[in-house]
Amino acid sequence: MKRIVLLLVAIVVAVFGLVGCGNNGADSGKAGKNMNVGLFWFGDSLDPAHEWDGWTVMRIGAGETLVTVTDKMEFKPQLADKWEVVNPTTWKFHIRDNVKFNNGKPVTAEAVKASLERSMQENTRAKKSAKIANIIAQGQDLIIETTEAYGGLLSTLTEPVYIIIDTTADLSKVAEAPVTTGPYMVTSFKKNDTITVKRNENYWDGKAVMDTITIKNIEDNSKRSMALQSGEMDIIQTVDAANAKLFQNNDKAKLYTGTGVRVFFLQMNMAQGPLQDANVRQAITHLINRDQLAPLFGPGATAGGAPFAPSVNYGYDTLDKPSYDVAKAEEFLKAAGYTKDANGMWSKDGKVLTLVFANWGKVTPVYEAIQNDLKKAGIQVEMKRVQNRDDASVQYGQGFDLLEDVYVSAATNDSLWFLNNVFRSGAKGNKAIYKNERVDQLIEELESEFDVKAREAKTIEIEQEILKDNPAVFIVYPANSTAAKTSVKNLVVYPIDYYLITKDLSL
Amino acid sequence: MRFKILSVMVLVFILIILLAPQLAPYDPLAVDMTAALEPMSATHYFGTDQLGRDVYSRVLYGGQTSLGLAFVIVVATTILGSVIGMLSALIGGKVDTFISRFIDIWLSLPELVVAIAFIGVLGPNIKTVLAALIIVKWAEYARIMRSLVVTVRSSLYIQYAYMSGANFINIMKDYVIPNVISPIIVVACQHIGEIILTVAGFSLIGIGVQPPMPEWGSILMSSKDYMQTAPWLLFCPGAAIFIAVILFNWWGDELRDVLDPHVN
Numbered sequence: 001m002k003r004i005v006l007l008l009v010a011i012v013v014a015v016f017g018l019v020g021c022g023n024n025g026a027d028s029g030k031a032g033k034n035m036n037v038g039l040f041w042f043g044d045s046l047d048p049a050h051e052w053d054g055w056t057v058m059r060i061g062a063g064e065t066l067v068t069v070t071d072k073m074e075f076k077p078q079l080a081d082k083w084e085v086v087n088p089t090t091w092k093f094h095i096r097d098n099v100k101f102n103n104g105k106p107v108t109a110e111a112v113k114a115s116l117e118r119s120m121q122e123n124t125r126a127k128k129s130a131k132i133a134n135i136i137a138q139g140q141d142l143i144i145e146t147t148e149a150y151g152g153l154l155s156t157l158t159e160p161v162y163i164i165i166d167t168t169a170d171l172s173k174v175a176e177a178p179v180t181t182g183p184y185m186v187t188s189f190k191k192n193d194t195i196t197v198k199r200n201e202n203y204w205d206g207k208a209v210m211d212t213i214t215i216k217n218i219e220d221n222s223k224r225s226m227a228l229q230s231g232e233m234d235i236i237q238t239v240d241a242a243n244a245k246l247f248q249n250n251d252k253a254k255l256y257t258g259t260g261v262r263v264f265f266l267q268m269n270m271a272q273g274p275l276q277d278a279n280v281r282q283a284i285t286h287l288i289n290r291d292q293l294a295p296l297f298g299p300g301a302t303a304g305g306a307p308f309a310p311s312v313n314y315g316y317d318t319l320d321k322p323s324y325d326v327a328k329a330e331e332f333l334k335a336a337g338y339t340k341d342a343n344g345m346w347s348k349d350g351k352v353l354t355l356v357f358a359n360w361g362k363v364t365p366v367y368e369a370i371q372n373d374l375k376k377a378g379i380q381v382e383m384k385r386v387q388n389r390d391d392a393s394v395q396y397g398q399g400f401d402l403l404e405d406v407y408v409s410a411a412t413n414d415s416l417w418f419l420n421n422v423f424r425s426g427a428k429g430n431k432a433i434y435k436n437e438r439v440d441q442l443i444e445e446l447e448s449e450f451d452v453k454a455r456e457a458k459t460i461e462i463e464q465e466i467l468k469d470n471p472a473v474f475i476v477y478p479a480n481s482t483a484a485k486t487s488v489k490n491l492v493v494y495p496i497d498y499y500l501i502t503k504d505l506s507l
Numbered sequence: 508m509r510f511k512i513l514s515v516m517v518l519v520f521i522l523i524i525l526l527a528p529q530l531a532p533y534d535p536l537a538v539d540m541t542a543a544l545e546p547m548s549a550t551h552y553f554g555t556d557q558l559g560r561d562v563y564s565r566v567l568y569g570g571q572t573s574l575g576l577a578f579v580i581v582v583a584t585t586i587l588g589s590v591i592g593m594l595s596a597l598i599g600g601k602v603d604t605f606i607s608r609f610i611d612i613w614l615s616l617p618e619l620v621v622a623i624a625f626i627g628v629l630g631p632n633i634k635t636v637l638a639a640l641i642i643v644k645w646a647e648y649a650r651i652m653r654s655l656v657v658t659v660r661s662s663l664y665i666q667y668a669y670m671s672g673a674n675f676i677n678i679m680k681d682y683v684i685p686n687v688i689s690p691i692i693v694v695a696c697q698h699i700g701e702i703i704l705t706v707a708g709f710s711l712i713g714i715g716v717q718p719p720m721p722e723w724g725s726i727l728m729s730s731k732d733y734m735q736t737a738p739w740l741l742f743c744p745g746a747a748i749f750i751a752v753i754l755f756n757w758w759g760d761e762l763r764d765v766l767d768p769h770v771n
Contacts, residue, residue: 221732222734242732242733246736289540364729365557372536372719384630385713
């Protein structure tokens, strides 16, 4: 009797166990074809208008904007199929006729207007950057009037904060499941953990290949790599220098890299301390060995020299960029009145040239290598750990000489945002306290310039001014890197890393 | 016998760390990108890190920081806590009650959280790590010392000493201190391992000793992503922490047995 009871218990346990296994199979036949993607960051919500959360919505293939940017850094129509500049303060966009939100409602100019207005109302960055005074919806035409002549509107509207959502849907759920127009629609959102999306059956540009995609937030670089190695993930975005080797010459996974649009640089304090002297700043630009630093930023990273990476059309090859040249640096230091003391350190008035290097990121070996480069040349560097770039300048009363900084310099395929935020006099991100009237004037002109070629020319001119004054030393352009199983097809690494999941991506 | 063997091992360990400048074949801070991530070899016993620095030299020098910090923190907390505890017991009355309640409150605070908050406010560097750990650890010693002094003071031989005409200073010097010092030393020795781990833990989460100064925890922190591609970067400082903690804890236990009159 006892044996029979035990046997029955064993059978029940086995049956429940098997049923459990069946339910867990996300890519079982019944559940459809699923892909697993590991990202390095999630926003706090999925509301495109909340802070930077739209970047996640874009990455997961749920969000779309009026215009998008290709992997060749060209503007491409998305929800708007054409546009024109009516006059310096008026743009006219035509919204595609056949687009529907994922709830089946048509995307009209009125719906786009409501979405853009919501973004500007909810997000101060959106309100400031677009300079929109008025939006008028006329059938499928959307007329945008700007507060001033603003040539950067097109690129600004590609930023994910302007992802078009259905504002007539239940907005209490917008943080977890925004109603968007992308090839995939959000089905669940667990903060900092998991997002699941499924194919948007109403998608205007053909059906997405995958039935569902499960996106995991795996912030730790090693864990993300291990998740791909173990087969738990099919794609992981951002592979660091430490783990890149795992996916090189690997039969099961492949590493994809592409020059990004981020720039890692050091702002140089022009308001106080030894870097007020232009000669000392010049010397610093020649003392950092960028070629040796680039591999520390991961696969595909390239040595820098100018504000914008070679991936964008801002004359990278034509600019006069500083090179690693210790002899040249020594000339500048001598011109600044420094002499080498008995210990081989540059000194002036009995004081060794000492720079405070404030850093807030995670690339510790890079800070150490920079410190080593400068020390080797005879400049003392004191490390100062701060919470973020604002800490260094506000909390510590501008108590730094060199400040680590990283920006997506051409996030929307345009130079204006970066230049305006970092190099314009009085800008919030201008921690160097840089002031050049010509640069300010050119940035102002750039704002009202509509011709793409003319915008490029003005940007190059600004870059030349910056490279002459050296408010910053531009070090490396980290690459966008993605690793995927060899079975993954149609994976494109965009220079702008918030583009990742597309309708064609498949397993 | 076991105590003697362990004492020799501890001494040898400390000696190796102290002789780091003589034993290390390379400058622990010297960057050589051309030699980055070389595995263990006769040229680099523990391999090199992502900046081409010799890990063997960094571990040796890192020991000076890790052990040095641990010793300074343990000595400072022992002296501070013991003085407060002893004064509380000797003065007695309201002062003793006040100090005792204060120690109760202090010990009820989560010490790691307080230390992290302290470092967070003042900024991470070697001085704030030192101060933070002294601030959170002293109360433990004060509590132990107070109870030891109270117990010894109420002993009959102290009362007989008073009756025999001994003054306060003599009683402290000849009877109280010799009876309370041994247990405190044992506790302090047992804490060395704990402090080494705490300092390494702080460095591991980025709020401890700041780069480029080598310290076992900070070496681990800057290498943690290389677990698969260059495991020697984690194994060597990890092993150094492991050996140091095991050695000091074991030695502390043996020391307790040697000094404890009940065992003898």
